[in-house]
Amino acid sequence: MPAKKKKKRIRPVIEEVVTQTPESAGDILAGAPVEGPPEDKADTPEQTPEPVQKEATDPASEPTQETDEPTKSKKTNFKMIFVITVISALVAAFVSGGVYVYLNGLNELDKPFVNQGNADASPTASPTSAPTATPEPEEIDISKLSLSVLNGSGAIGAAGKAQDILEFGGFSVEHTGNAANYSFKSTTIQVKSNVEAGVVSKLKTLLSDSYKPEVGDTLPDSSKYDIVVTVGEN
Incomplete structure (x- = not known):
């Protein structure tokens, strides 16, 4: 007997088709951009890209740019040389x-300085004055003057001491004696008006080594002596 054929059993499979929405599609396709609604091409005119115009480069200008720096340096050097x-x-x-x-x-x-006002005038010699000789002072002969020495201090020998000094200096003492009083503190010299000042100066010089002489009143013309020296304490 022929073998029995086994029947194949087919099991039906029902697949459920799920329509994917845009949200679910975004979950499935992570990071995929979502397309927006289509634009109305009739409303917006298409923009045609403008042609890009390339500037024509002049090959002759390129070497000029390279030589600009040397030209500038030459101009700078020329300016510096000009300024210097x-x-x-x-x-x-x-x-x-x-x-x-x-x-x-x-x-x-x-x-030499020339005075224009007198340039035409002939030079005239100025008269030179002859030097005048200054007269030398005449020496006074003091030995001819009469002189009296009086003791006005009361000290013994005071008049004689003064007499020696004056005669040593060239004077001629004709008289010695006592003064009217002995109250003379300093030695006094009295002369007549006709006796010169040089004589008085010499008397003071001779007596100044021992006394402190002073010039007293002028003697009257009727006085017997030309010079009277009264010796005081000093």
Whole structure:
């Protein structure tokens, strides 16, 4: 007997089709951009890209740009040389002018001064005055003067001491005696009006070594003596 054929049993599988919404699609496709609603192409005109115009480069200009820096440096060097030249010329002119003025000033000082008002007048010799001889003072002959020495201090020998001093100096003492009183504190010299001052000065010089002489009143013309010396305590 023929074998029995086994029947295949088919099990139906029902698959559930789920329509994916935009939210669920976003979950499935993570990071995928969500397309927006389609734009109305009829309302917005399409923008055509403008053609980009490339500037035409002149091949001759490129080497010029490369040579700009040397040209600028040359111009700068020329300006510096020009400025230095001008400053040097000014300094040289200033120094030369100063030297010229200085030399002219020296020449003017060396020239003799000429008075323009009397330039045409012939020089006249000025008379030279002959030196006048100054008269020498005449020496006074003191030996001819009459002189009296009086003791006015009361000390013994006071008049004789003064007599010796005066005669040693060249005077001639004709009389010695006592004064009217002995109250003379200092030695006094009295002379007549006709006796010169040089005689009085000499008397004071001779007596100043031992006394402190003073000049007293002038003797009257009727006095017997030309000079009277009264010796005091000093």
